[in-house]
Amino acid sequence: MALVLIFLLAIRIFPATRASTLSSDLQALKDVKAAVDPSSIHSTTCLGSWDFAAADPCDSRSTSHFVCGIGCSSDDPLSRRVISLILDGSGYNGTLSPSLGSLTALQVLDFSGNSFHGTIPASLGQLTSLIKLDLSRNSFTGAIPDTISQLSNLSYLSVANNHLEGPIPSSIANLSTIERLFLHNNQLAGKIPSLDGLQRLSYFDASNNRLSELPLKLPVSLLQLSLRSNQLGGSFPQNLAQLQGLEVLDLSYNQFAGHLDSSLFELPSLQQLTVSHNQIASLGVPRLSNVESELVAVDISYNQLEGALPVFLANISRLSALSLRYNNFSGTIPYEFASKASSASKEVQPLMRLFLDGNYLIGEVPQPFLEVPGRFSASFIYNCLAKCPESFAFCQGGGQRPKSECPTL
Template sequence: MATTLSSLTLLSIIFTLLLRQAHSVTHWEDIRVLEDFKNAVTPNSVSPGSCLSSWDFTLDPCDNLYSDKFTCGFRCDLVVSNASRVTELALDQAGYSGTLSSNLNLPYLQTLDLSNNFFTGPIPNSLSNLTRLQKLSLSGNSFTSSVPDSIGSLISLEDLSLDYNDLRGTVPFALNGLKNLKRLQLGSNQLTGEFPELTQLSQLVFLDASNNAISGNIPSRFPPSVMEIIMRNNQIQGKIPENILSNLSYLQVLDLSHNQLTESIPPSLFTHPTLQQLTLSYNNLQAIQSPATSNYQNTLIEIDLSNNNIHGFLPGFMGRMPSLSALSLENNKFTGMIPTQYAVKAVFPETGTVPFQRLLLGGNYLLGGIPGPLTGLKPGSVNVNLGDNCLYRCPAMFFFCQGGSQKSFTECKNFGPVIP
């Protein structure tokens, strides 16, 4: 009996020791970094009862992960538990609030993600102390004031996300100092003024400055490496530069919709060798310049020029673009007949040519008959809309006539001398 008890006692001791060895304990340097982060938030801006207010470093975070001393904000499997400095601090959607103060000093940090929290106030200049930072995400907060010039000194930064805040002022030219930047997200703020030429960002791939109040003209030059330019829903005005795409050998997406662009669309936008999506809807554009060449070996998949003030006949060359599958020219001032090549591309495309999946021509002043190939289309096959035109021979039996609803005879006749 004594032997049995002794064996059980020994096994219990061994099991307890194993548990203690397997138990996660936060490295002291990691605790110091977390303390530094808490201290970097202005104390009187931290709401009582918030996640950050519960941090109590008289106890070990990983030993008390689910206690009332550390209510949220830790993942101990991600904490660096060795002699090196912490290189990543990711607190996405952790429920933090407060104001970042000017004593932020984490010199070994490579990733700082404070996105989708409740931080307020200005972005501190002390971020420039994070000289090894490669990713900085402050999106989805309530940061105010301007984008500090000091961010431009983070020469190792590859990803900068400041979108969905309340940032104001102009986009600083100092961002040209981010020589290694690949992604720049400034969307959904209150940024104003003219957008600077950021041509020194030779590694930039993705640029999003949408949903701001940026004004002035379109920059005549963008970084040559950029693949996506998204600047929709601003107050950009003036003419689209003729050579806007001349040095953009990799561009795939150009979205300048919901602005105040005027005059004509240059032909270079339709012949670019890599552009796949062109969106210029909701502007005040008035004309389309057709390319001089008959070789349409481009890569455009989608063109949206809807809700402008474009006059003239429908551009026939768009019906010969081999990869174009979605074309929206709705709500403009186009007149004349529907080009036969549009109908052929929707129903009987040539070999090696992608058919139209979406052809939206409603809300214009188109007239004449319906091209024969379109009459054989069945509902659900191709999204075609010819409603609200001057096509009096567009009966309700054809789904693309939108119930036969067309403009009145008087409106069509008053539009111009080409309407009979």
């Protein structure tokens, strides 16, 4: 009995050590919650479970009070650091507390899919251990803070789908470890800064902004490049030929003019090419056979191309979707397009989508088009075709051009 009393007394005098959050990290977490409108915090959400009065967020035994959102280190149980902060997309409405900069061990910060507003605090530049930063799909305004360039370990950055404005900071070129960079759907303007030093950058999307100039060099590591719906203009960029690993390119809805060089069709890894809604006037014909090209989908619609349809496109074995609609092409529809659409060869992917509407094509629809399976989707309307049977879907939805608009034979 005496031994039992001594043991119980020892427990009261020397209680079991419990994990605790570093005091500065704990205060930062409190500030993060305090900056959010309480009316947008519901009891079933991550922030709704944060009860600092009841438990310590880094204590593994406090899961009933901190059910999600916070990840902590385990190396020092007496002074644990917050290493991840991932909020659910529950529509939190508030601002970002500058105290976030105190979470210097943070590796992941993800507040995407909410209603955070105001500016992105410059203090985020203090999070030098950060690997992923995702603030997308919120309502942030102002500029991208220049201090983001201090995040020397960052591999993923997304501030897409906000209301950010001003230029892309030139110092973003210092993010030497960045692999994915998403800036789309904002109001960013001006020149895209040099990205040549970003040797690991694979995915870059700055679509739907007001950007007006491309840099002279782009990272050769790029796999996907999307700059659609900007104000980019001038001659079509020649430096794209350097991107030998590029798989997806979308430069649609810009103001590029002049010649589209053949080197673009010769990129060995390119699968999707979209340059519609520009002012391209001519295409270069590749010097070599494109039978081994990886191109699957090509969209050059709504430009100013003229002359005969480019037959070399029909010789791309993997190509299954092609749109040349609303240009100024004339002449007949080449038999090669019809042959590819009806192909049953295992080596050649048949054309499954072909849009030639809105040109000045003449003659009749080649016979093989009338025999392709029902999976074929196409449109040949609003041309100058002598005969386009309305019993076929690709001749439906509108007639041909008035004779007054058609070339005189």
